[in-house]
Amino acid sequence: MVLLSGSMQQKIIQTVFAKVPLSKRNIYKFSLHFIVNTTLLFSSYVHAAPYNYYKI
Numbered sequence: 001m002v003l004l005s006g007s008m009q010q011k012i013i014q015t016v017f018a019k020v021p022l023s024k025r026n027i028y029k030f031s032l033h034f035i036v037n038t039t040l041l042f043s044s045y046v047h048a049a050p051y052n053y054y055k056i
Contacts, residue, residue, distance in 0.1 A: 009036065 013032060020028050 013029075016028065016032065
C-alpha cells in the first residue's frame with residue numbers, strides 16, 4: 001500500500017471540496033479525515049504486525 005504524502009492528501013482533499021457545496025463541506029471533511037486516518041492506522045498496523053509478531 002502506498003501512503004500519500006501530506007501535500008498530496010491536501011491536493012486531493014481540495015479537489016474533492018471544489019466539487020462539494022459549502023453546506024455539506026463539514027460533513028465531507030469529517031468523513032474524509034476519518035477514512036484517511038483509519039486507512040493510515042490500518043496500513044501502519046498491517047506493516048507493523050509481522051515485526052511485532054516476531055518480536056514476542
